[in-house]
Amino acid sequence: MEPNYDESKVPVYTLPPVWPEGMTPERWRDEFRPRLLRQFAELLYGEIPPPPEETRPELRAERAGALNGLAVRREFRLHFRNGTATAELDVLLYLPTRRPGRVPAFCGLNFYGNHSVTPEADVFPSSGIGPEGPIRQDQVGAYCHRLPLTEILTRGFAAATAFYGQLCPDQPGAVETGIHRLFPGCARPATALAAWAWGLLRIRELLARQPELDPAQIGVFGHSRLGKAALWAGVNDERFARVISNDSGEGGAALTRRCFGESVAAITSRFPHWFTPRFAEFAGRENELPVDQHQLLALVAPRPLHVASAAEDLWADPRGEFLAWREALPVWRALGIPVPEPGDELPPNGGIPGYCACHRRPGVHDLLPEDWACYLDWAAAFSPVTGGR
């Protein structure tokens, strides 16, 4: 079926509530939030498996004076063991050389290997299956724009990344060959998004143990399908201090009920392994889905959230991402955190800054230095507050 790009064909819909009538902060936290998490696990993402019995970080290389002196570079291999099954994850970490104290960090997965997001040719290259099949080891720095290390490090943040394909191959039918194999007794169905989110949780734990980092200031980011993974990780582990969704679209930050751009039918037929089979049942019946994505965004509360879109990325439904963000805001408000009261449209400059921020930059689907400029300003300005208790 052709995707709908016509605003006048968006169906009339009623969104399920983020803060039902008569809700209290205590009940939201203790009952409503856990119930929503369970519903999202059941209907979309699958449960994130538990930590393995053993995680052993091996420091494979450390280099002071990386990035022309701006950074200390560490390359870790996480060795996971659960029962007799094992798996590995290679994490590339850059710490700012100049550190006024323990510094904040961002972590996120990459699509094409650790070597693809750094200009430094001497990092360990990743290998495995990426979005278009096996990734190429000669693509050193080919996706540097998605992780502008100089800007991030200069602003005093650390950055950590790992190749998503090492956690779970991005191929229908191959999900059980990823980290899910460590957990044969665990609730099924196993999904790729749960495996990628699991990896983000393990990276956060690694970062929290670095003495140079502030464990209370570790944020998670992701672009596109990895933005969906970042959201699922960020709502499941509240120790992530902030959550960034970059162009995460359908099954990410965009409202499913709008049926604009990518649809449930399209995503679940091309990428059946990302979600539980339940999600596909709602193709053409989006209004009957018990949840919608503003509720997922609301689960980031009371922590800072940043949702970003690209104006030409209609497949990801930028307006649906903005509306989901706007419809999530009542939760922050109810938890006593000042957030904007946006109208029906984003302002002409495309952004609403603040603790819960939203921006829409011109251009196509990508994670760009100009997106990072917004994230860095936002992260520098807002630290998580503990609201709602």
Ligand code: GCU
């Ligand atoms: C496809 C898919 C999107 C996804 C994107 C990406 O376009 O349909 O849902 O977000 O890939 O990950 O780049």
